[in-house]
């Protein structure tokens with residue numbers, strides 16, 4: 001069987017940053033593997049280890065810079081990777097979940113996986129929508145916010161837990177082929193071993209353009225456009241204690257005693 | 264007509280709070296668009312739910328008697344059918360775990376642009392939606408250039424609708440295509456029980472990813488011990504297996520309302536805040552003075568927890584552990 005894992009490279013913003021037009025100035029951004037996708041990669045690799053003949057392929061929509069992140073997934077056991085990018089995507093101002101789902105759908109058509117794993121959300125844009133939109137687009141079944149997965153490679157149904165609000169889990173049986181959006185905590189993502197890192201160097205990252213996927217450039221046309229990006233006015237009216245750590249702790253201790261906290 | 268369709272959410276016999284917030288948001292949008300507000304409820308005790316949903320400003324409630332609990336295949340088909348019938352300009356759905364389990368599918372099936380996790384919506388010529396990015400560090404406005412749009416709204420951002428309306432309540436029959444129902448909900452389970460009940464505590468010392476390493480948990484444990492407080496945490500600490508699930512505060516953990524909540528190395532993500540915003544006094548220790556936790560905090564120390572926490576332990580006569 002084949003498992004396709006959608007792996008996003010996301011940007012983390014430094015504490016102090018500046019905004020340049022409709023984006024955060026590049027110098028304040030640090031790129032990394034999306035936290036949720038790290039768990040999705042682990043889930044995929046665990047299936048590969050559990051079954052005979054399970055291939056795990058990752059797909060990323062992103063520029064060449066993302067290869068570094070993709071190598072991390074390869075080092076953790078992903079067999080090969082696909083990276084989709086071209087000048088049309090490069091020129092897309094706001095890559096919304098609909099566009100991402102359309103692009104990923106073309107990769108699904110190409111690869112014909114039995115199971116697609118995505119993260120619940122990307123840490124930076126937090127759409128939380130790409131996985132389920134993709135499922136609908138390719139006619140797969142799906143389950144969102146999965147924090148437990150029981151699946152024997154080859155079976156027709158996967159049993160999952162969906163993590164609802166307030167500490168309630170829903171048990172659901174999902175027919176394959178399916179897209180599962182993976183929640184953090186579902187497993188313990190491994191660290192890449194030295195051997196894994198070495199092996200990753202010789203694994204394939206296949207670059208693809210929209211054209212090569214049989215997609216028209218118009219797939220990046222979106223009705224949704226970003227018109228403002230700003231730092232929200234702080235709603236903070238917190239009293240901040242200042243000084244050396246000892247002085248800060250002293251004031252904080254007085255406050256806590258006032259609030260009735262006793263040693 | 265520029266009508267609005269909002270879809271309620273319920274679980275195990277009760278409408279969830281967000282349903283009434285959807286009515287408020289839907290009414291605002293219906294006013295702006297000069298249209299009617301339709302509310303739909305799918306599955307469970309739809310007649311009872313319809314009565315409850317008939318709040319001020321609702322023009323019509325549609326009941327779909329299909330199943331007891333949420334199933335996304337049923338919801339997707341039902342909302343598609345309702346949207347075909349009502350032809351709403353805006354489809355307003357909850358940005359909840361279940362909302363995100365069908366909204367993207369419905370939007371995709373109906374070829375509607377989708378904007379998730381809205382915290383504000385202005386309705387001018389076209390809808391302009393405010394949403395956050397980068398863990399609440401920035402806000403963005405996105406404009407949608409389409410006649411028909413799907414939105415999910417963040418719980419807790421709109422007040423619940425009140426009063427009693429004079430909505431027409433009508434049953435809506437959907438021809439469910441059973442072959443497209445390929446998932447089955449088989450049960451539920453409450454998780455996170457155990458020895459400690461953080462919802463009982465008067466004082467919570469709560470730790471987040473700023474603690475960096477499992478070994479360092481001893482530091483906040485020592486603070487909690489010294490203060491006679493209970494230790495809780497944000498999600499990553501539980502995901503990492505450093506504290507058990509019953510210590511997790513937030514949307515998928517526990518909702519706590521202590522007298523004092525001391526957030527240490529916690530950024531204040533929306534899903535965390537959902538669990539602690541009701542605390543009386545909120546204290547934050549976080550190096551990043553612009554972290555969203557400070558929007559809620561009453562007091563704070565924007566300094567390194569590894570300096571402040573040991574000093575605080577000593578203030579109360581305790582002994583900080585050697586790390």
Ligand SMILES: Cc1cc2nc3c(=O)[nH]c(=O)nc-3n(C[C@H](O)[C@H](O)[C@H](O)COP(=O)(O)OP(=O)(O)OC[C@H]3O[C@@H](n4cnc5c(N)ncnc54)[C@H](O)[C@@H]3O)c2cc1C
Nearest residue numbers: 471472473497498513514515516528529530535550551568
């Ligand atoms: C469906 C869903 C459900 C979720 N449910 C929950 C939930 O129930 N509870 C929950 O908490 N989260 C939940 N989350 C996750 C949430 O989105 C955040 O990822 C999480 O709350 C972040 O935890 P954190 O604040 O500990 O970590 P981070 O966001 O990484 O913040 C760490 C903070 O520590 C500060 N820091 C770093 N070093 C130091 C230092 N030396 N001294 C002082 N400060 C320091 C940093 O400035 C930063 O602000 C959920 C997410 C999803 C998608």
Ligand SMILES: Nc1ncnc2c1ncn2[C@@H]1O[C@H](COP(=O)(O)O)[C@@H](O)[C@H]1O
Nearest residue numbers: 006008061118119121122127128129130
């Ligand atoms: N650029 C991308 N490339 C590959 N997968 C992505 C990309 N963006 C999002 N995804 C997948 O979709 C999930 C949800 O992302 P989002 O809907 O953007 O919040 C992520 O966890 C990834 O698995």
